[in-house]
Structures are given as structure tokens and as C-alpha cells.
Amino acid sequence: MKIIDVKYVAALARLELDSEKEERLQKEMETILNYVDSLSELDVSSIEPTAHAVQMTNVLRDDISEIPFPREEMLANAPETVGGELIKVPAVIPGEEEN
Amino acid sequence: MAKYDVIIGLEVHVQVRTNTKMFCSCPNKFGQEPNSMVCPVCMGFPGVMPYPNREAIRRTVMAGLMCSCEIAKFSKFDRKSYFYPDMPKNYQISQYDLPLCGKGKVHVCGKGFSGQEISDKLIGITRIHLEEDVGKLNHFAGYSGIDFNRAGVPLMEIVSEPEMNTADEAYAYLTALKQIMQYADISDCDMEKGQMRCDVNISLKLAGVKEFGTKVEIKNLNSFRSAHRSIEHEIVRQAEVLDNGGKIFQETRGWTDERGETYILRSKESAHDYRYFPEPDLLPMTFTDADIAAIKKELPELPEQKRERFVATLGLTPYDAQVLTLDKTLSDYFDEGAKQAKSPKILANWIITELLRELNDRHIPFEKNPIPVSHLVELVELVSGGTITGKSAKEVFSEMFAGGKAPKQIVTEKGLVQISDDSEIEKFVVMAIEQNPLQVKQYKEGKTTVLQFFVGQVMKLSKGKANPQIVNRLLKEKLDKI
Amino acid sequence: MSIRIENLTIHESARLLEGKKISSVELCKAYLERAKNLEPKVKAFLKLNEEEILSQAQASDRRRAESKKLSPYDGIPVAVKDNITVKGQTCTCASKILQKVVSPYDATVIRKLKGKGFVLFGRTNMDEFAMGSSCENSAYQKTANPWNVGCVPGGSSGGSAASVAAGEVTAALGSDTGGSIRQPASLCGVVGFKPTYGRISRYGLIAFASSLDQIGPITRDVEDAAILTDVMYGRDSKDATSLPDTNEKFSEGLDSLKDLKGIKIGLPKECFEIEGLDTGVRKSMEKSIEVFKSLGAEMVQVSLPHSKYAVATYYVIATAEASANLARFDGIRYGNRVKADSLLETYLETRGAGFGDEVKRRIILGTFVLSSGYYDAYYTKGQKVRTLIRRDFQEAYKKCDVILTPVSPTTAFKFGEKSDPLQMYLADIFTISTNLAGNCGISVPADIHANGLPVGLQLVGPDMGEKQLLRISHIFEKNRAIKEFIPGI
Ligand SMILES: [Mg+2]
Numbered sequence A: 001m002k003i004i005d006v007k008y009v010a011a012l013a014r015l016e017l018d019s020e021k022e023e024r025l026q027k028e029m030e031t032i033l034n035y036v037d038s039l040s041e042l043d044v045s046s047i048e049p050t051a052h053a054v055q056m057t058n059v060l061r062d063d064i065s066e067i068p069f070p071r072e073e074m075l076a077n078a079p080e081t082v083g084g085e086l087i088k089v090p091a092v093i094p095g096e097e098e099n
Numbered sequence B: 001m002a003k004y005d006v007i008i009g010l011e012v013h014v015q016v017r018t019n020t021k022m023f024c025s026c027p028n029k030f031g032q033e034p035n036s037m038v039c040p041v042c043m044g045f046p047g048v049m050p051y052p053n054r055e056a057i058r059r060t061v062m063a064g065l066m067c068s069c070e071i072a073k074f075s076k077f078d079r080k081s082y083f084y085p086d087m088p089k090n091y092q093i094s095q096y097d098l099p100l101c102g103k104g105k106v107h108v109c110g111k112g113f114s115g116q117e118i119s120d121k122l123i124g125i126t127r128i129h130l131e132e133d134v135g136k137l138n139h140f141a142g143y144s145g146i147d148f149n150r151a152g153v154p155l156m157e158i159v160s161e162p163e164m165n166t167a168d169e170a171y172a173y174l175t176a177l178k179q180i181m182q183y184a185d186i187s188d189c190d191m192e193k194g195q196m197r198c199d200v201n202i203s204l205k206l207a208g209v210k211e212f213g214t215k216v217e218i219k220n221l222n223s224f225r226s227a228h229r230s231i232e233h234e235i236v237r238q239a240e241v242l243d244n245g246g247k248i249f250q251e252t253r254g255w256t257d258e259r260g261e262t263y264i265l266r267s268k269e270s271a272h273d274y275r276y277f278p279e280p281d282l283l284p285m286t287f288t289d290a291d292i293a294a295i296k297k298e299l300p301e302l303p304e305q306k307r308e309r310f311v312a313t314l315g316l317t318p319y320d321a322q323v324l325t326l327d328k329t330l331s332d333y334f335d336e337g338a339k340q341a342k343s344p345k346i347l348a349n350w351i352i353t354e355l356l357r358e359l360n361d362r363h364i365p366f367e368k369n370p371i372p373v374s375h376l377v378e379l380v381e382l383v384s385g386g387t388i389t390g391k392s393a394k395e396v397f398s399e400m401f402a403g404g405k406a407p408k409q410i411v412t413e414k415g416l417v418q419i420s421d422d423s424e425i426e427k428f429v430v431m432a433i434e435q436n437p438l439q440v441k442q443y444k445e446g447k448t449t450v451l452q453f454f455v456g457q458v459m460k461l462s463k464g465k466a467n468p469q470i471v472n473r474l475l476k477e478k479l480d481k482i
Numbered sequence C: 001m002s003i004r005i006e007n008l009t010i011h012e013s014a015r016l017l018e019g020k021k022i023s024s025v026e027l028c029k030a031y032l033e034r035a036k037n038l039e040p041k042v043k044a045f046l047k048l049n050e051e052e053i054l055s056q057a058q059a060s061d062r063r064r065a066e067s068k069k070l071s072p073y074d075g076i077p078v079a080v081k082d083n084i085t086v087k088g089q090t091c092t093c094a095s096k097i098l099q100k101v102v103s104p105y106d107a108t109v110i111r112k113l114k115g116k117g118f119v120l121f122g123r124t125n126m127d128e129f130a131m132g133s134s135c136e137n138s139a140y141q142k143t144a145n146p147w148n149v150g151c152v153p154g155g156s157s158g159g160s161a162a163s164v165a166a167g168e169v170t171a172a173l174g175s176d177t178g179g180s181i182r183q184p185a186s187l188c189g190v191v192g193f194k195p196t197y198g199r200i201s202r203y204g205l206i207a208f209a210s211s212l213d214q215i216g217p218i219t220r221d222v223e224d225a226a227i228l229t230d231v232m233y234g235r236d237s238k239d240a241t242s243l244p245d246t247n248e249k250f251s252e253g254l255d256s257l258k259d260l261k262g263i264k265i266g267l268p269k270e271c272f273e274i275e276g277l278d279t280g281v282r283k284s285m286e287k288s289i290e291v292f293k294s295l296g297a298e299m300v301q302v303s304l305p306h307s308k309y310a311v312a313t314y315y316v317i318a319t320a321e322a323s324a325n326l327a328r329f330d331g332i333r334y335g336n337r338v339k340a341d342s343l344l345e346t347y348l349e350t351r352g353a354g355f356g357d358e359v360k361r362r363i364i365l366g367t368f369v370l371s372s373g374y375y376d377a378y379y380t381k382g383q384k385v386r387t388l389i390r391r392d393f394q395e396a397y398k399k400c401d402v403i404l405t406p407v408s409p410t411t412a413f414k415f416g417e418k419s420d421p422l423q424m425y426l427a428d429i430f431t432i433s434t435n436l437a438g439n440c441g442i443s444v445p446a447d448i449h450a451n452g453l454p455v456g457l458q459l460v461g462p463d464m465g466e467k468q469l470l471r472i473s474h475i476f477e478k479n480r481a482i483k484e485f486i487p488g489i
């Protein structure tokens, strides 16, 4: 049985794969996932998940502002800009933004 | 009875007003040069890490308390993944299963957008969570450009229960939310600046039927008016589809103000798989009862409580109170004036009938109101103390509005002090009688209503300064003697 | 000047500099010279800019001349793994996608090293985005093991380990997500130290798996590892997961243990039962255990019953985090962008062309385990097994002070030998649990295998147990059979 659909997952992750690579990855992923499935031997129903190796909470910052970075510096690595002010990207459908 | 029941839920995003962004120390400032309020953190440069802003969290908890929400004892941030160029990391730090604020409610009442009165209602809040805002896309012919100044601004997402049934209720709910945020100083909720944005979930079902219909989402509504209009439009659209035996699809739609229509943005098939998981760069937040009690202590008066106080202790009508609490700045203005004024009710009348009308006519937002409340109180006192006539007061008011001068100064400059001296007014009375023999004749023939004509003449002759009561008395005396 | 730079440590260099026996410029020139000769074979550095290095050295010498030295280490060169940012320099993570991206800021560790006057000596090769155990996954070059240039140096911090082992630099920084400091250190015969998670700020470390990543030193001896840890550790206002300061000085009192009487060394039975453990490596471990015993240490058997699930757990958690961490590399704000007609194609093609195979493999695995319908079966499960692995360690430390295991089941392997990704993943079996649990671990050269390659042993300490761990490592280092680990390159 196919556990993973590499084509679908690659699209989610925005990775272009040629068909040869996709086929190979499909096989590799199945081997890896079979190995990972060894975890199912364990009954973890009563175990709390661990997300962090440190046990601290409420590590917060005071609301004090700092001087932002100069724009030239922050846009210096941009592949394309609009007049050195905005980062240029291929057309995006207006209104599609979300939050 | 209507054929369909309409079910509406709202997701409202509100920017939290803070000095700095949510996860970096860049200023949280609107209207600056594009990409000038940015740093490696809020632009998602390689190697950076987020660091949460305590104040944004505190204000979100405060918002929750204002909406009677349960505050989480344990809360955390999660990553929400999707690719979009306005989002620097291609994941948004948000909250998934453990939001800061849980179930709550908001009281709505007053007038809807259509002007109709809404019966009082409690709208449930599902949750309020805190996340980071995204950058702003500018659209050009053939390409887009991104400004990341907004990226990382603290953003609350307030999700309501699907408990509204009309566009007016949705409008009133938005108004109530805005009031609450302004009252607690959590956000200015200026929609033009994108500080408040709204998504609508709407479904129709046959009246009386239990199961909900298919839900359609309308995204990115940037005014209360377009929220109202889009709901009205969507109700008609969905009803038409259903009437014609069609099916409503679960989809996301956009709204164009110009055409007054919703349009499809994406269907369910292209729905996102957000892959939420706990943000490994950030540790959880915990709140004790004492923490929550401390924030509770700082809560300001709710609009609702304010309205009750205005009626009970300041002698306002419920209508006056409703109008004066619509806007936080306005209610603060009145509250301040009420402390100085002998009659808060008369001050309220001046604010509602003169000041608000004037601002409205000129499309000036209340924050830009040119008259300090102490001046308005002074004007009210000048009238009630008999220094100027009501007629002069209107003239003084116009002058105050135009030039920002104190009323006493205007009265002095224009010589508007009311004439209450009998002998001086008598001169005008005599003059008026002499100039209008025809009307004198009518009066003598028993047509007493002509007295008002003479009052008008005297006022004109005195340039509006004569005390109307004395004018009345003297006119009667003179005419009756003829 | 007749100094054997290939065996020079930070603490010795500090003495030489203080005694005016050598200048920073001389030191750096000697290393540059040696690198010039060896780099064609070793290929440890992605970038080695002579001019930049010498100008830092000159500045350091000036400071010393004016009695304004920033620390005893002012002028000593340290190489930096190419996933740690330095303002004004590229930081590629050995990936095409970040080829030309110049960092606008210094990582916290870099700020601290600069503050003490260290000379930043080039940027070292690595597996792309730290994903790999052989350094073969670099998009730019394959680093060779100085002990045998037909073998890999290990990874992902292979360039850092190889550069130190080859004597091209005094010390280097690495990062360790599943063993990426300790394993290459072991394969190259140098010391590799991964402090407790959160001890050293990750700000400026380009993230692979945020809840596992940790920066640490790769050095010629334990004392140097302690010195660099002293410089780098501590609470950072830019890393919310960094641990509070403890005001310890790890490099002080390192030799305060005269023997190991009263010290209990835990031997997890699972680690020595593992299949695929090379007999020579096992023998080296046995010899090392004898050294510990001769010092008076008590050997106790402990159990880490869930360690056999560590690799599976790691590949779920690390790839999940990586899939999100690497989402930002999309050619929009920085980096190589493949021009395409639509936004979607820009993403697909930029990322398709920018990432190597192993990175793609892990992004896909990580995306999958987080995707709708599979999250609980994989990701949540992995997080829960992580809890069990952490508990195993807590239990074990009730019985012992530190745990001893091999670092790697084998010595350095040949290029191309582990072409199967899963086999490669299993090479990290002994190091991965430490990252999942978050505690500290060190790789110390222990022996030379019959094949002529070095063998490292791993000592794993409890959370915040660096001080004791380093002291025990130090006394072992002084008492092991082979004193010097210098490749004959
Ligand atoms: Mg949201």
C-alpha cells in the first residue's frame, strides 16, 4: 500500500521534481516510513508529547523599540525590487492574501 | 416568514497597538516609507529567531477579558505553513489548539447599518488568538511588490460563533468589537489603515431545518460597510442558487466594492493544508489566577457600563448614551465635559445636534474635532447664564468650529453679549412698531400670532443680541397700550 | 619560529601570544600556508579569504601592542561552519539556494567571539543545511578525511572537523542536531562538544531542526572546547530558548579531578548490543573502559530502553521542523530565484533547483508527517516517544554521572559507501538520543583503529552537566593510551 503520495507532498512543499526523481523518492520514502513505523510498537496513549528540550515558560520581551535596519541593507539580497523600495514578485491575485 | 435562515459567523483580525512588533523590536508604526520598519527577524532572514512581545500578549488577554473570555492557563504558539510572498518565513506564527482566550461573548444593540434598531443580543466568541501580521502587497500591471513594514505586527484573530442572522447584526457586532478595542486602548481599529479586517462565514438553510447549509467564506472586507453589503449580496446570491435547485459549494470568495459583488477566490479542492505544529523557537506561556486578576484590575469601563452610567447619573436618554458611546474618543470627550458642565444633558444635546452634525456634514472623523470640550462647556454656560442668546450661540459655535477660538473671546470680539437692559431693548421695540403699521393693525384686530413677527424684527434690529424674554414682555406691553 | 601549528591549541596559542613568541599575523599566516598546501586534498573550506583573515590578525596585533587585548585569546583563529551568520559575509549552508546571500547581521556566537578578539578564519564545508553524516551532501565540494582522503570526514560539520584535524586552523564551530559535531569529530580524531540544548544561543544559526539544533566547538582538546564554551554560552535576548546564565567557567578547574574515584560511568547495555557495531570500535571502547577503571571510576550498567526508537523519532521531529524552517528559502526576499511566469512556478522551480536531493528528501518527509491525516500517527507519536527517550536518561542519571557509548558504530567510511539514505541515518544511532533529550554530549578521541582511522568515544552528561562532563573527559584525555591524534597528511 502506498503510505505517502510524493507528488502531492512535493506540491505542498513547493518542490519541483522530475518524474524520475519523483519515482525514486516514492520508493525511498516508503522504505523510510516503514522504518519509522517501528514507533507503532510502542503504546504511547498515556504519554505527554515533548515539544521542547527546555522546560521554561513565559520567556518574553519588553515592548521597547530599536532602530530598524536600513532599507538598502534589507533589500540588498533581493533578486528584484520595484525602484529599490519594494520586493518585486510575479503578479499575485489581489485579495487572495490571508492572515 | 422568510424562506431561508441566514447563519453568519465573523473572523475579525485586529492589530494590537504596541511600540514594537510581535517577535522583533522594529517599531509598530503605520504610514512609513516602504520596507523601512524592518529587520532580519521580520523579513525572515536565515538564522533569525522570534522573541515574543509581552505587551502584545497582555493586551490580547485584556481583549479577552473585555469579551468575557476564559483566559488560558497554558497557551503556546504554533506554526501555520503556506507559501505566500507577503509572509516572510512561509509560515505564520499563530496559535492553533491553545489560544490565549477561549469562549466569551459580546453584547450587541443599537442601530444596524440599514438604520434599523436591533434587539439586544449576545454573540458568542469562540476564541481570540495572537499571531503576526503579514507584509503588504502592492499590485502593478504584470507584477506585484511587497512592503514588509506590516509583517510581524501583533495581530489578534477574534472568531465569533455562527450566531448572527442579519447583515445588521454583523454590523452591530463589528461596531461593538471596535468599541471594546478602542475602550481598552488595545487598538485604534482604523480600517483604512488595515488595523481591523474582517472575514465573513455565511450559510443559508431552509427556515426551520436543523442542519446548517454549506458555508461560504468572504475574505478581506475592509470596511463595516463592505461587510454589510457583501453579506446582503451573498444572501441574495445563495438564495437564488438554492431557489433554482442549485448547490452551494464550500469556497472562499472575494468582494469588490465597485461592482458590489462577491467572486470566487478558491474552491475547497484547493484548500490549504496548514500543517500546524508547536513553534519550536518559542516556549509556552502560563497564566496564574493572580496574573489574570492583575490584568482584570486594569480593565477600563466597558461601553455598555458607560451607557448605563450616563443614563443613571448624568440624566441622559438611552439614545443620547448610545450615540455618545459609539466612539471611545467621543465618549471620553463627553465624560470630560460632563465633569465641568452644570448640565451634562445640555452639553450632550450640543454635542449630538451641533458638533456631530457639523463633523458629519464635513466628513471629519471625531478625532479631528477642532473644538476642545472646555470651549463647548463654556459656550453652554454662556447661554444658560444669559450672557448670549441661543441665536448668538449658533454663530459663536460656527466660529469656534472654524477657528478654534474660545467662545468668550468670540463673544467679545463680535460684541454678542446679550442686551438685557429694558431701556435699550425698548428703543428697538418702538422702532419695530413704528416701521410696521400693517402688522400693528392685524394685532389689534386680534391676530396675536403676529407677535412672533415683531419678536423677529426686534431680534434683527438688535443683531440677535436682545434677550428674547424681555423683548416679548416689552412688545406685549407696548402693543397692548396702543 | 618552529612551532608545530598542526598540534597547537587555543590555550597554548594564548600563552605564545602573551609571551610574544608569536603574533596573530604569524599564526594566521602559518595556518594559511598549511591550508594552501592541504586544501586541494582536504577541501574543508568553502571560503578562505586571506586578506580578511590577515586584516583581523593585524588588528589583533595592534590591540596587543597597545595593551588593549580583548581577551587572552585575542588573535587566535577559529573557523566557522557555513550555517552560522557573519555580517557582510555569505552564509550558504553549502546550498545553491543561498549561494550569494550576504548576511546583514552577526550570529550571537560570532558577536561573542569577535568580542574576545578571535580571528574568524574562513567558512567550513558541511552537508547541505546540516542534513547528512558524511559531508557528501554539500552542493559545492566533498571534504575529505585528513586521516584517509578516500574517506568521508563525517557530517554534517565535516569541514570544521577536517580543518581542525588537518591543522589548518586551531579550532572551529560546528552545529549538532543529531550528532553533527560529535560524529565528524570522532571520524577525524578531534574533540567535538554539544552542550545542553539552550546553553549557546542559536540566533544566527540557520535552523535545521530548531528544537534539536545546538552550536558547539570542534577543537584539538577538551580544554579548548571548554574555553570556547565559556566564550559562547549564556542567556541571549535574541533566542527565547536560551538557558539562563549559570556563571560557570568550564575552562577553570578542569584538572581538579586527580582520579575518578566515586564517579560512576553508565554503560547502556543497548548501545553495546547494537548490530553493525564494528568490532574494532567495540575493542577501542573496551580499552577506554579500562582507562576509566584504572582511574578509579565505577562502571555501572544502565538502560536506555527506547534508544532503538531514537532514529525513527528523530527523523519525524527533525524533518517536520526542517520542512517549516526551510520554507523561507523561496527566492523572494533573497537568494537565487529561478525566473518563471507565475508565482507558483517561481516557488517550484527555485526550490526544485536550489535544494539538493537529501534536503528534498527530508522536506518531503517532514511535510508528510505534518500533513492533514498523518500528523497524529507520525508527528504526535514522535513527540511522545521523545518524552520516553528523555525519561530514559533521567532514570539512567539516578545511577551514574555520565554515560559512555561509541560516537559512531564505525570509523570513517569511504565516499559513496552509504548510498542508501536509511543506512546513513543509522550512522547517527548513538548521538541522536542526546539531541532528543536535550542534554550534553562530547566526543573525545579514544583510539586508533586497526585500519589507521581514529575512534572517538562519547560521554553524555545530564542537562546542565557540562562541568562534570568536561572534567571527566579531560582526565580521560590525559590518561588514554594514545596521546596525540595527528593525521599523517
Ligand atoms: Mg489568522
Ligand SMILES: [Zn+2]
Binding pocket: B021, B024, B025, B026, B037, B038, B039, B040, B041, B042, B043, B152
Ligand atoms: Zn523587525
